[in-house]
Amino acid sequence: MAEEIQQIAVIGGGTMGQGIAELCASKGYEVLLLEKTEELAQYAKGKIEQSLDKKLSKWGITTAEKKITLSRIVFTSNIELLRNADFVIESVVEDMSTKKAVFQICDELCREDVLFASNTSTLSLTEIAAVTNRPEKVVGLHFVYPVTKRPLVEVVRGLKTSEKTVADLRTLLTTLHLTGVEVFESPGFVTTRMIVLFINEATYILMEGVAEANEIDFAMKHGYHFAFGPFEMADRFGLNSVLAALERLYREFGDTKFRPAPLLKKMVRAGHLGIKTGEGFFKYDKDGNRL
Amino acid sequence: MKILVINCGSSSIKYELFEMEDESVIAEGLIEKIGTESAIITYQATDKEELMKTAEILDHREGLNLVLRLLMDDKDGVIASKNEVAAVGHRVVHGGEFFSESAVITSEVRQAIRKTVDLAPLHNPPNLLGIAAAEQQLPDAIHVAVFDTAFHQTMPKHAYLYPLPYVLYTRHKIRRYGFHGTSHKYVSEQAALFIEKPLTELKIISAHIGNGASVTAIDHGISIDTSMGMTPLEGLMMGTRCGDIDPAIVPYVIAKEDLTLSEIQSMMNKHSGLLGVTGMSSDMREVTQAMEEGNEQAKLAIDMYLYKLRKTIGSYIAAMNGVDILLFTAGVGENSSYVRQEVCKELSFFGIELDQSKNNIRSKKTREISTPNSKVKVLVVPTYEELMIAREAKHLVDQQ
Numbered sequence: 001m002a003e004e005i006q007q008i009a010v011i012g013g014g015t016m017g018q019g020i021a022e023l024c025a026s027k028g029y030e031v032l033l034l035e036k037t038e039e040l041a042q043y044a045k046g047k048i049e050q051s052l053d054k055k056l057s058k059w060g061i062t063t064a065e066k067k068i069t070l071s072r073i074v075f076t077s078n079i080e081l082l083r084n085a086d087f088v089i090e091s092v093v094e095d096m097s098t099k100k101a102v103f104q105i106c107d108e109l110c111r112e113d114v115l116f117a118s119n120t121s122t123l124s125l126t127e128i129a130a131v132t133n134r135p136e137k138v139v140g141l142h143f144v145y146p147v148t149k150r151p152l153v154e155v156v157r158g159l160k161t162s163e164k165t166v167a168d169l170r171t172l173l174t175t176l177h178l179t180g181v182e183v184f185e186s187p188g189f190v191t192t193r194m195i196v197l198f199i200n201e202a203t204y205i206l207m208e209g210v211a212e213a214n215e216i217d218f219a220m221k222h223g224y225h226f227a228f229g230p231f232e233m234a235d236r237f238g239l240n241s242v243l244a245a246l247e248r249l250y251r252e253f254g255d256t257k258f259r260p261a262p263l264l265k266k267m268v269r270a271g272h273l274g275i276k277t278g279e280g281f282f283k284y285d286k287d288g289n290r291l
Numbered sequence: 292m293k294i295l296v297i298n299c300g301s302s303s304i305k306y307e308l309f310e311m312e313d314e315s316v317i318a319e320g321l322i323e324k325i326g327t328e329s330a331i332i333t334y335q336a337t338d339k340e341e342l343m344k345t346a347e348i349l350d351h352r353e354g355l356n357l358v359l360r361l362l363m364d365d366k367d368g369v370i371a372s373k374n375e376v377a378a379v380g381h382r383v384v385h386g387g388e389f390f391s392e393s394a395v396i397t398s399e400v401r402q403a404i405r406k407t408v409d410l411a412p413l414h415n416p417p418n419l420l421g422i423a424a425a426e427q428q429l430p431d432a433i434h435v436a437v438f439d440t441a442f443h444q445t446m447p448k449h450a451y452l453y454p455l456p457y458v459l460y461t462r463h464k465i466r467r468y469g470f471h472g473t474s475h476k477y478v479s480e481q482a483a484l485f486i487e488k489p490l491t492e493l494k495i496i497s498a499h500i501g502n503g504a505s506v507t508a509i510d511h512g513i514s515i516d517t518s519m520g521m522t523p524l525e526g527l528m529m530g531t532r533c534g535d536i537d538p539a540i541v542p543y544v545i546a547k548e549d550l551t552l553s554e555i556q557s558m559m560n561k562h563s564g565l566l567g568v569t570g571m572s573s574d575m576r577e578v579t580q581a582m583e584e585g586n587e588q589a590k591l592a593i594d595m596y597l598y599k600l601r602k603t604i605g606s607y608i609a610a611m612n613g614v615d616i617l618l619f620t621a622g623v624g625e626n627s628s629y630v631r632q633e634v635c636k637e638l639s640f641f642g643i644e645l646d647q648s649k650n651n652i653r654s655k656k657t658r659e660i661s662t663p664n665s666k667v668k669v670l671v672v673p674t675y676e677e678l679m680i681a682r683e684a685k686h687l688v689d690q691q
Contacts, residue, residue, distance in 0.1 A: 004349075006328070028302075028326065058550055059558035149551060 005172060006030055009085035009110075011102055012092035013044030013075070015238070015276075016119055019147025020089055022048050025072040026065070026148070027176050032085055033075050041075040048073065050287065051148070082109040087172065089141060091119040094244060099123060100131045107132040115165055117141035121192040122248045125158035125185050135160040139169055142189055145237060154189045155180040187252040188245065195233070196245045196258075202230035203261035206281075213281045231281035232290065234264075235274030243268050292688065293317065293375050294681045295432075297355070298382040299421030301413070302326050304354045308362060308369065308376070309681040317369045318362060319677075322354045330354070334361045336369050351417070352424040359428055378433040379425050380684035382473070382676070383418045385411035386438030388464060393441065393683040395691070396422060396434040404436065410464070410521070433691065435684040442472030443507070443514045450516045450610075467525075469517035471499045471621075475507040476514075477679035478620045478672040483512075485657045486616065486668060494611045496604055499674065500630070501621035502530040502573065506600070508607035516610050518603050524559060528599045530573035533563035535599070568592035575623045575630065597633045604634065608641055617643060618670040625673055626653070631660065635669060642666025 007030040010021040021033045021044070035041040052066045061069075074081065082088070088106050092098050099118065106116055116138045118128055129138035140156025155169060166182070173180050183189045188196065202216050211219070217229020226233070234242050243260055250258035267273075267280065274280030275288045283291040292312070298305040307319040320334040330348035335341040342361075348354045362370050370376070381396070387407035394400050401422065408415045426434055443451075451467040452460060459465045475497045482497075483490040490512040497507045504527045507517040518526030518534075528534045536559075545555055566573035569592045571581060581589035608614045617638075619631055628650050635645040644665035649658070654671075661669035 055554070058548065058554050059562040060551070060554035061557065062561050 005086040007032060007084055007086050009034060009082055009088045009106075011088065011090045011106070013040055013047075014091065014093070016143055016145065016147060017091040018044050018047050018051065019145065020091055020119070020143060021073055022051060022069065023148050023176060024089075025069045026061075029072065031073040032081055033073055034079065034082070035075070035077050038077050041077050045070075045073070045075040054287070055148075079105060079109065082106060083111075085110055085114060088114060088116045089119060090116065091143075094120065094122060094241070094248075096123055096127065099128050103128055103138070104131050107134065113137075115139065115168060117169070119143055120156075121189065122187045122245055122252070125156050126160070129158045129160060136162040137165050139165050140185070140189075141169070142191070144191055151178050152191075153178050153180050154191060155182045156185055156189060157182070158185060188249050192245055193249060196242055196249065199230045199234045199242055200246055200258075200261050200264065203234075203264050206231075207261060207263045235280035235282055235284070236288075237274070238276055239264060239273045239280050240268050292377045292685060293370065294378045294380055294684050294688075295376050295425075295429075296380040296382070296677045296680045296684070297358075297421055297425060298677070298680075299351060299417045301417045304351060304358065304421065305677075306358050307677045307681075309678070311681060311685045314678060314681070320358070320361070322348060322357070325349075325351060325354050332357065332361075334358075334367070336367055339367055342367060350424070351420045352427060355421070355424045355428050373429055374431060376429055376432050378435055378684045378688045379429055380435050380437055380680035381418065381422050381425065382439070382680055383422075383436045384414035384439045384470070385468065386436070386440045386444075387468070388444070388466075390436070390438045390441050391444035393435055393437045393687060395687050396426070396436050400436060410468070433684070433688050435680075435687050437473055437680040437683045439470045439472050440468040442476045443467075443469030443517050445513045446515055446517070453520075465521055467517070467520045469505065469507070469514065470519045470523045471503070471505050471507075471517075472514070473676045473679045473683075474499050474620065474674040475505075475509065475517070477676065478618055478674050479509045479512070481657055481672045482616050482618050482670050485659070485670060485672070493615045494613050495616045495618065496607050496611075496614050498600065498604065498617070498619050498624055498634075499621045500527070500600070500619065500623040503532065504529045504600075504621070504623070506603045506607060508610050510611045516607060527603060528596045529564045530575070531561050531564045531566045533559045533567065565592050565596060568595060575627055579627065579629055593630075593633075597630065600630075601634050601637055604638065605641075614641065614667050616668045616670060618672050620672050620674040625671055628653075631669070631671070635661075643669060645669060 008024045009032040010017050011034045013033050013035040021031045025031045033044055035044060052069060055061045056066055088110060090102050092102055103116060118125060118140055119142055120140060121142055125140045129135035132138060138158055139161050142154040142156060144150040144152050170180060205216060206213055213231045217231050220226050221229045243264055246258055246260040271277055272279045275284045278284055285291055294309045294311055296307045302325045304322045308317045310317050316337055318336040323331045325348050328347040329345045331345050333341060333343045359373060362368055383404055385407045387410055389403040404415060404419060478497055479495050480490060482495060483493055495509040497509055499505050503523055505517055505519040508515050524532055526534050541555060564573060565578050569578055569588050572578055578589045578592055582593055623630055632645060632650055635643050644662045646660055646662045650660040655673055657672045659668055659670055
């Protein structure tokens with residue numbers, strides 16, 4: 001199966017979609033990056049170019065590798081192109097009705113043998129898969145941000161996901177140099193559930209005046225070897241995404257430990273969403289470097 | 292006896308068919324961009340026009356299948372049936388400690404090659420793909436693996452070990468393996484033939500300098516030291532590789548530039564050497580031209596390149612307590628008279644004397660470029676790894 005995959009369609013060109021498209025293209029796959037409009041598709045192209053330039057400036061890739069990676073991605077809003085896809089990875093906004101609509105379209109347009117993966121972090125895969133005529137070919141593939149630098153995905157089985165689908169997916173993951181951790185369907189799986197709690201608790205600590213944001217980040221980064229402290233991590237994920245995940249976990253589990261910190265809500269309301277708005281817990285330049 | 296030599300990269304197959312009676316080439320070519328709908332195929336039968344086309348070739352098996360169809364083609368083919376191919380010589384980059392010579396491929400041999408994948412993750416997997424594909428297409432031929440590392444397995448322990456905790460060697464086989472072995476072996480044999488002396492009476496220093504570069508000390512026909520190490524990154528300054536640096540630089544740069552391991556690996560392998568210092572090109576011809584036009588950074592890069600090369604040659608003279616032949620081979624070694632001249636200029640202490648006019652002659656043949664008075668003979672010997680692989684294969688077939 002994976003040997004026959006030539007073109008991977010990535011639906012949604014947000015932060016995660018960009019990373020997934022860049023990763024697949026850098027490993028030799030032809031990629032179709034689908035967005036709602038041509039403008040959004042071009043925006044995603046600009047962001048991927050930026051990301052590749054950053055890697056180039058850090059000697060991680062060569063000019064030729066940048067060129068070839070970009071040349072493998074078609075940025076478009078034309079859903080008809082899905083007919084050629086050999087594999088689909090959905091990475092649209094974390095909203096059930098949007099995801100269902102996307103999967104219905106894919107089910108209509110894609111060949112019968114094509115597998116669908118969803119990058120959902122908190123929604124029910126079984127419910128998403130149920131809108132298609134191929135629930136056994138639908139699987140969860142939850143990437144970790146930043147996608148091109150974290151070689152881990154959570155492989156999520158829905159109620160009807162078949163063994164063959166999981167096996168085929170594993171072959172694909174090898175070619176993408178990713179390691180898959182198999183998890184059962186549960187809100188937030190392992191990584192999201194733990195990391196948003198980590199960020200939420202840090203926000204409470206900040207609210208209580210126990211320490212400054214900078215100090216909290218420094219302590220966790222250097223004391224426990226995190227690449228980023230909880231606040232810079234939240235700024236990179238997007239504070240609205242963190243809040244949305246917490247609210248969903250709170251609803252699903254009904255457990256107050258997932259209650260979002262009021263400061264987090266306040267910041268989202270103020271539009272301080274992190275890197276994408278230039279300000280979250282910290283301030284950033286347009287390239288996403290901390291000021 | 293006809294022998295097919297194949298060299299598989301991750302998305303390419305280079306092939307050459309030899310008639311071993313006179314070691315002539317019957318046909319040769321290359322398939323690039325395997326795994327895509329637009330793979331590029333070139334095919335050249337001797338005395339015929341070169342063919343070039345694109346086609347969908349999704350894996351190495353399809354690629355080899357196409358090679359065989361081309362070889363047997365009614366119009367442009369050179370053989371009537373697959374059965375004419377008596378043996379296939381496969382280039383395998385890393386043979387670890389398992390192979391000190393070429394080997395007929397059996398399931399044990401395949402197993403051993405698989406065990407060395409960790410040591411050569413970029414090269415050995417496509418080599419294995421090529422073997423599997425060729426065995427399927429040519430089940431009756433004898434398949435032979437020829438290793439880049441095998442020639443250097445004669446190095447003594449004090450030359451191949453690194454002064455790290457010894458347990459790293461026993462646990463992970465961390466040691467010097469050396470590369471370009473097939474080439475070093477071939478050119479040293481050619482050099483002995485050229486000066487009409489037995490290899491077993493000679494001390495030879497072989498400088499294989501192309502985009503990748505290594506120097507080998509060959510004492511009485513045996514490799515006793517070579518400049519590449521556990522990986523092809525060690526040793527000389529190269530086109531894009533840094534060669535030897537203080538290992539403490541690695542963690543320091545990682546911290547200062549906030550790099551990941553893959554970034555620093557890529558920096559040392561793809562962004563260093565001539566390219567890194569000039570910021571312009573990894574190609575010795577282009578850098579030399581820039582130097583001639585007054586580019587100071589190009590001059591500096593070449594000076595660094597020559598200095599390292601000369602130091603390495605000097606150290607091998609010490610390692611063998613003498614040298615009879617200094618030879619240059621591969622892209623830069625065969626073509627850059629400037630590099631040869633500058634390296635030899637400062638080796639006069641050892642009795643090396645270059646004949647400038649001979650050095651400036653361009654030729655595709657083995658030639659001597661030292662003066663008759665030179666204590667050490669300096670030769671240019673064109674390398675031919677494919678022929679060496681074919682010879683190794685023939686040797687094993689003859690034994691069977």
